[in-house]
Amino acid sequence: MNESSQTSSKAGPRAPRRDRGHARVEVLLSAAAQVFADKGYEAATTTEIAAAAQSSIGSLYQFFPTKQAVALALIRQQSADLGARLAAMAEASAGWDVDEVARRLAGALVDFRASHPSFARLIDTPGAPEAVVLDVRRGMRLQLAAILAPHAPALGRARLMAVAAVVQQVMKSAVALNDDPAADNPSAARAALAELREMLRVYLGAALA
Amino acid sequence: MNESSQTSSKAGPRAPRRDRGHARVEVLLSAAAQVFADKGYEAATTTEIAAAAQSSIGSLYQFFPTKQAVALALIRQQSADLGARLAAMAEASAGWDVDEVARRLAGALVDFRASHPSFARLIDTPGAPEAVVLDVRRGMRLQLAAILAPHAPALGRARLMAVAAVVQQVMKSAVALNDDPAADNPSAARAALAELREMLRVYLGAALA
Amino acid sequence: MNESSQTSSKAGPRAPRRDRGHARVEVLLSAAAQVFADKGYEAATTTEIAAAAQSSIGSLYQFFPTKQAVALALIRQQSADLGARLAAMAEASAGWDVDEVARRLAGALVDFRASHPSFARLIDTPGAPEAVVLDVRRGMRLQLAAILAPHAPALGRARLMAVAAVVQQVMKSAVALNDDPAADNPSAARAALAELREMLRVYLGAALA
Amino acid sequence: MNESSQTSSKAGPRAPRRDRGHARVEVLLSAAAQVFADKGYEAATTTEIAAAAQSSIGSLYQFFPTKQAVALALIRQQSADLGARLAAMAEASAGWDVDEVARRLAGALVDFRASHPSFARLIDTPGAPEAVVLDVRRGMRLQLAAILAPHAPALGRARLMAVAAVVQQVMKSAVALNDDPAADNPSAARAALAELREMLRVYLGAALA
DNA sequence: CATGAATGAGTTTTCATTCAT
DNA sequence: AATGAATGAAAACTCATTCAT
Numbered sequence: 001m002n003e004s005s006q007t008s009s010k011a012g013p014r015a016p017r018r019d020r021g022h023a024r025v026e027v028l029l030s031a032a033a034q035v036f037a038d039k040g041y042e043a044a045t046t047t048e049i050a051a052a053a054q055s056s057i058g059s060l061y062q063f064f065p066t067k068q069a070v071a072l073a074l075i076r077q078q079s080a081d082l083g084a085r086l087a088a089m090a091e092a093s094a095g096w097d098v099d100e101v102a103r104r105l106a107g108a109l110v111d112f113r114a115s116h117p118s119f120a121r122l123i124d125t126p127g128a129p130e131a132v133v134l135d136v137r138r139g140m141r142l143q144l145a146a147i148l149a150p151h152a153p154a155l156g157r158a159r160l161m162a163v164a165a166v167v168q169q170v171m172k173s174a175v176a177l178n179d180d181p182a183a184d185n186p187s188a189a190r191a192a193l194a195e196l197r198e199m200l201r202v203y204l205g206a207a208l209a
Numbered sequence: 210m211n212e213s214s215q216t217s218s219k220a221g222p223r224a225p226r227r228d229r230g231h232a233r234v235e236v237l238l239s240a241a242a243q244v245f246a247d248k249g250y251e252a253a254t255t256t257e258i259a260a261a262a263q264s265s266i267g268s269l270y271q272f273f274p275t276k277q278a279v280a281l282a283l284i285r286q287q288s289a290d291l292g293a294r295l296a297a298m299a300e301a302s303a304g305w306d307v308d309e310v311a312r313r314l315a316g317a318l319v320d321f322r323a324s325h326p327s328f329a330r331l332i333d334t335p336g337a338p339e340a341v342v343l344d345v346r347r348g349m350r351l352q353l354a355a356i357l358a359p360h361a362p363a364l365g366r367a368r369l370m371a372v373a374a375v376v377q378q379v380m381k382s383a384v385a386l387n388d389d390p391a392a393d394n395p396s397a398a399r400a401a402l403a404e405l406r407e408m409l410r411v412y413l414g415a416a417l418a
Numbered sequence: 419m420n421e422s423s424q425t426s427s428k429a430g431p432r433a434p435r436r437d438r439g440h441a442r443v444e445v446l447l448s449a450a451a452q453v454f455a456d457k458g459y460e461a462a463t464t465t466e467i468a469a470a471a472q473s474s475i476g477s478l479y480q481f482f483p484t485k486q487a488v489a490l491a492l493i494r495q496q497s498a499d500l501g502a503r504l505a506a507m508a509e510a511s512a513g514w515d516v517d518e519v520a521r522r523l524a525g526a527l528v529d530f531r532a533s534h535p536s537f538a539r540l541i542d543t544p545g546a547p548e549a550v551v552l553d554v555r556r557g558m559r560l561q562l563a564a565i566l567a568p569h570a571p572a573l574g575r576a577r578l579m580a581v582a583a584v585v586q587q588v589m590k591s592a593v594a595l596n597d598d599p600a601a602d603n604p605s606a607a608r609a610a611l612a613e614l615r616e617m618l619r620v621y622l623g624a625a626l627a
Numbered sequence: 628m629n630e631s632s633q634t635s636s637k638a639g640p641r642a643p644r645r646d647r648g649h650a651r652v653e654v655l656l657s658a659a660a661q662v663f664a665d666k667g668y669e670a671a672t673t674t675e676i677a678a679a680a681q682s683s684i685g686s687l688y689q690f691f692p693t694k695q696a697v698a699l700a701l702i703r704q705q706s707a708d709l710g711a712r713l714a715a716m717a718e719a720s721a722g723w724d725v726d727e728v729a730r731r732l733a734g735a736l737v738d739f740r741a742s743h744p745s746f747a748r749l750i751d752t753p754g755a756p757e758a759v760v761l762d763v764r765r766g767m768r769l770q771l772a773a774i775l776a777p778h779a780p781a782l783g784r785a786r787l788m789a790v791a792a793v794v795q796q797v798m799k800s801a802v803a804l805n806d807d808p809a810a811d812n813p814s815a816a817r818a819a820l821a822e823l824r825e826m827l828r829v830y831l832g833a834a835l836a
Numbered sequence: 837c838a839t840g841a842a843t844g845a846g847t848t849t850t851c852a853t854t855c856a857t
Numbered sequence: 858a859a860t861g862a863a864t865g866a867a868a869a870c871t872c873a874t875t876c877a878t
Contacts, residue, residue: 024858040334042251045851056860057853067852124333125249137389158400165401166408169385173378180346191367192374195416199375202415203408227840227878255869265843270870272841442837458752460669463872474839475874485873542751543667555807576818583819584826587803591796598764609785610792617793617830624829625822645857648862673848683864688849690862 025063028053029077032070037118041071041125071122072132078119079136082112086143093147098208101151102201105144109171110178110193120175141165152208163207170200222272222282234272237262238286241279246326250280250334280331281341287328288345291321295352302356307417310360311410314353318380319387319402329384350377361417372416379409443481446471447495450488455536459489459543489540490550496537497554500530504561511565516626519569520619523562527589528596528611538593559583570626581625588618640690640700652690655680656704659697664744668698668752698749699759705746706763709739713770720774725835728778729828732771736798737805737820747802768792779835790834797827 031053035044046067050060064070085108093101113120123133144164152160177192225231240262244253255276259269273279294317302310322329332342353373361369386401449471453462464485468478482488503526511519531538541551562582570578595610643649658680662671673694677687691697712735720728740747750760771791779787804819 040251042249046853047851058855058860058862059858061853062858065853134389158397159404161397162400162404165386165397166382166404169382169405170408172385173375173382176378176381177374180343188367188370188374191371195368195371195375196378198416199379199408199412203411206411207404207407225841229877230841233841254867256867266870267843267872268841271843274870276869458669460667464874465872476839476841476876477837479874480837483874552807576815577822579815580818580822583804583815584800584822587800587823588826590803591793591800594796594799595792598761606785606788606792609789613786613789613793613834614796616834617797617826620833621826621829625825643862645861647857651862672846674846684849685851685864685866686862689864692849694848 024053024055024059025073028055028060028063028070029074031055032074033078033116033118036071036074036121040121046070074118075122075132075136078116079139081116082119083139083143085112086140086147090143090147094150096151098151098204099201101147102204103197105147105167106171106174106197106200110174113171113175114178120172124172137168141168144168148204148208155208163204166203167200170196221285222278223274225272230272233262233264233268234282237264237269237272237279238283241283242287242325242327245280245283245330249330255279283327284331284341284345287325288348290325291328292348292352294321295349295356299352299356303359305360307360307413308410310356311413312406314356314376315380315383315406315409319383322380322384323387329381333381346377350374353377357413357417364417372413375412376409379405442471442473442477443491446473446478446481446488447492449473450492451496451534451536454489454492454539458539464488492536493540493550493554496534497557499534500537501557501561503530504558504565508561508565512568514569516569516622517619519565520622521615523565523585524589524592524615524618528592531589531593532596538590542590555586559586562586566622566626573626581622584621585618588614639703640696641692643690648690651680651682651686652700655682655687655690655697656701659701660705660743660745663698663701663748667748673697701745702749702759702763705743706766708743709746710766710770712739713767713774717770717774721777723778725778725831726828728774729831730824732774732794732798733801733824733827737801740798740802741805744806747799747806751799764795768795771795775831775835782835790831793830794827797823 028049032044032049035049035052038044044067046060047057049070050057053060060070064073089104089108093104096104123136141161141164144167145160148163148167149155149160152163155163174193174196177189177196180189222234225234237258241253241258244258244261247253253276255269256266258279259266262269269279273282298313298317302313305313332345350370350373353376354369357372357376358364358369361372364372383402383405386398386405389398446467450462450467453467453470456462462485464478465475467488468475471478478488482491507522507526511522514522541554559579559582562585563578566581566585567573567578570581573581592611592614595607595614598607640652643652655676659671659676662676662679665671671694673687674684676697677684680687687697691700716731716735720731723731750763768788768791771794772787775790775794776782776787779790782790801820801823804816804823807816
């Protein structure tokens, strides 16, 4: 899926020649996901990542030239995963009505961010290389647009992309509401999330009409 | 609420007792705002803040016991400012219809975040002390609720707070769209913002009805 | 008593012209005694000393040119006090037998160190200027010798000074035993002190015979 | 007792896993001994210790998490050494009379402190963690008691510990007399030391009788 | 004299990255 | 490849001392 594009990339992991190395890379990346999710990009240390992967600092640098490269590989991996989910949804969404699209989108993206907690941290935080982050964001918007397009044949390209951008932001908000224990009580958090879903439904209903 | 009790606070600035001290604190805080806005909390250095304020590092630590205290003081100062703006809006909003409320809210908050670029960085970033950040967020939600309440007399308290939480997230999204040069071109950014405003209008229209 | 010698000293407090200044110096010195006793010379800060004296650093430096000068003045003051006590004892000791001399010496010196806790810290610690410390120690030995001499007319000068040096060390030990909560229980500390007194008694009995 | 569990200790050195690491730790510790002996705990700097060990500051912190940990490791190392000497003496002392015990004890402990000049500085100074220091002192008293016990079968446990505590203080005094160039001349220092030895002899003769 | 702000060299500690084994 | 030691620039923070008011 991505073995050819990754190898040619400047900052990606060096191509491991053997399965052992490949496995090590995977372990390192999931350790990195843990640590980045817990502490954020800046506060995470390469030593801690290596330790969490039961590996040594030397090993980590065998596969990743810099700390940034680790974050980058992680972003690429996770955004590929996200891309696959959105692609699947694009195929399935043909028969849905707008309400269902709204509901499914909300569900899918909240799920994704919940199961990839480092994703938000890395993508909304300084430290990760701008260019890649922007690419990922644009890619996601394009996929959202692809999902929305069939339900709004009348919308121009520009307007469609604007809608996609708004939907993307709503997704981010969902995660924020989920994480923030600031709501006076857990039920308040749930209520806010329901409210957000409602906003998306109403809005898409109006925008795609 | 807390503008008078700063001295007794654990991590607040040491109260200056001379005019020169007050002036220095102001200069330091605006330098800090610059630097935090540019680099984020972690990457900002106290040395750089002091230099930007044309003072020595010793002077900074004369008034702020830690780097975190600087961020804190900044958050408090700026959230007091935001609070004042929302309070003013609450008074003026009596005669507005829902559409106008949506428009004004969007305008005010986007303006605020645009003129206080460090605010978002500090409040959405680890490093700032959780308790204060949560307080600020809750305070803002309460003020939003106060603005919305008169236009939705039928809404229960819980529902109202959920709506306020959603509006708060929309505001954050507006800033993100504003900052993110990811949109393919400047006009796309403007379109997305307009779209966001539209979402708010439609949503508030439905929710407050 | 000491107003003329102190003024001429290079590092002593500047002669205060007024009573107000004089009082301030006293307060500063007793604050310094507190702080030095608590933290030792190095860890004590001039700011803390000034604060403990309800004064400002500026004021402290009005009277003492350096931190070392504060310690010095304190040592001088306290050793003058000690000197007075020993002088008094020298006069009174004519009629005592050796046992009584031992008992009184032990009592007097333990008392003194207990009521001047900073003395030991400053005199046994680096930081205080060597020359003064050595002077103080020598002075104390001379006074001890003066007390002991009448009870050991046969002893040569050199031997007498050696005995005085040993007695001085025993005094220091008494303080150490007093302070050290290492003894398994308080009664053990008392037992050790009694033992020390016994050692002094036996030893002086033998040495002065 | 504690020679095997260093790794699990909270503030101990990180265990080196390579020969090079072990060697480096040794070098660092002896450099630290030098510097601590010269300047005392507070005035010694980690930078200077690293330089004296011809390593980088980073290497020091690779093995010791804090400056205090360096002092701690040194105390532990040296007190283990001292413990071994005392243990050896305990075995050999069976056939000695009290005079010989006094002489040998004095000799051994003065020797030890003379060859480990940092020991006294660290153990009598604030900065070293209290708990460890107290442990070391208690251990030493126990060993002294073990040496003295056979020569005073009639002494109760409590009395024996008190005697041991006194002997310990005498040892400290010996070092102080040794170090202190305050005596009017070198021969005076020697005389005082001889006098101290005499005190110990007389005292132990009386106490153990 | 009193006060508290200003200064900056110096201290401990961290951490990404490189190297030797 | 794997490991862990080596490195040193850089960061946060301290504190004796000087200065302006």
